[in-house]
Amino acid sequence: DQQVKQNSPSLSVQEGRISILNCDYTNSMFDYFLWYKKYPAEGPTFLISISSIKDKNEDGRFTVFLNKSAKHLSLHIVPSQPGDSAVYFCAASPRGGSGNTPLVFGKGTRLSVIA
C-alpha cells in the first residue's frame, strides 16, 4: 500500500501561471516532507522541504504547504517557467530518533509548462 501518493500523473500549465502539485500521505508518523525535481536521464534534485512543525515554507518561486490534519501537502510554483517542466517527486521521512528509515517517495507528477 502506497504511503505517499501523487494522484495526478501529469499536469500542464501555461507559462507565467501558478503550478500546484499535490501529495497525500497515509502514515501519521511522517514528520518531514520533501519535493524533488527530476529531468530525464538525470538524478532528482532537492527542491524544498518542510517539517511538520510548520505549515508553510517558501523559497523563491517555490512554496510548500502542509496540512497535517488532512495529511496533504502541495508545492506551488509561481510564476511557472518552461524550465520547470520535469517530474516532481514528493517524499516523506518517518519520525524516529535514530533516523534509520529511508525516505518514502511518491510516484511523481510530470509537469509541463507551455510557453
Place this chain on the structure above:
Amino acid sequence: EADIYQTPRYLVIGTGKKITLECSQTMGHDKMYWYQQDPGMELHLIHYSYGVNSTEKGDLSSESTVSRIRTEHFPLTLESARPSHTSQYLCASSDPVIASLETQYFGPGTRLLVL
C-alpha cells in the same frame, strides 16, 4: 549540497556480463542509497547503507549486490546482466544533522541497457 558522482553515465552491455556501477560522494555522508527507476515510473529503493560494512536490501527485490568498504564509495554489482535489468540506477547520500530531517542528495544516475 552533496557532491555525488556516478560512473558510467550510460552503459550498453550484453546479457551475461558482470557489471559494476560506481557511486562516490565527497561529503563524508554516512548514509547511501541505490534506487532503480524505469522511465515514467516511481523510484524503487533497492539497497541502502548507514555506514561502513553496513548494507540493507530495500523495498524492491534486486539481483544486484552492494558493498560499503569505504564511507565515500558504494558500488553496485550485477554478476550476470539480463535485459530485465535495463533501467536507470540512481545513487544518493545523506547525513542529517537532525536524525529525523532526512534530505537525500542524488547523483546523475547510470542508464543501463542490457541487450
